[in-house]
Amino acid sequence: MPSPDGAGGPRAKKSLGQNFLRDRNIAAKIVAALRIGPEDRVIEIGPGPGALTRHIHAAGPAQLFLLEKDYHWATEHGRTRPAEPPLITPVLTDALLFPWERLTPARSWKVIGNLPYNVASPLMWDILSTAPGLARAVFMIQKEVGERIVAAPGSGAYGALSVWLQSFVTPRMEFIVPPQVFVPRPKVDSAVLSFVPLGAARGRFEPARLSRLLKVCFQQRRKQLQRILRGYVQEDVSALLTGLGLDPAVRPESLAPEDFHMLSESVKIP
């Protein structure tokens, strides 16, 4: 495996969100949060020089796949992979293009990553909503994004990302990581979050409809719901909302995820 601090490697690339973790204890703590068992297939997003990779390997999953967009680090992992099991399979790819829906429930899949900050939200949006075989995920992201994910209705941090992810998984803020343990040092704190799929407890809604509704609602989060939806329903919006048990004057940020599920079944957003 490459040197975990990136020593001897190329300069960190800002365009790929490369802030390499330099603290072994924190790396071990992040990996421990994934609760790896011998049956698990683990996918690490963005291994870089491998600060997390060596702890994942040592935890002994059935298999370990590395998705890395940086040619240098993807090939280094291929060149220096350990002889002892589990098998490490590095894949040079953009994790945003990975077919997450192919992670079928026939296996227990776990996904982990110190995510590149520039693509963390769209990655989590896709992975956590589309991978049917996902058993657990652990991501390190910007603290502010983590706070948005776990936010409750009515709080300033609550938005489309909170509703969307809470509709598929239970997110948990595990711990905060300070900037000084990375090279180069980011400007903000990071947070490690774990995610457990809701499975059968998931509400009844059609994801594509929910996604469109959330985008429309949270683009205008200060407006009343009846004003936001006026252009999208034929009938009297106020009567429709009252009929669903919702106050027509409410603002999107006050609605619970279940309210959005119900609403997405009644309002068609093209």
Ligand code: SAM
């Ligand atoms: N895991 C290492 C660590 O903790 O030190 C590196 C983390 S660094 C924040 C993000 C990593 O993701 C980098 O190795 C970067 O090259 C990789 N990366 C960036 N964009 C990516 C993408 N779209 N798909 C896959 N990997 C990506």
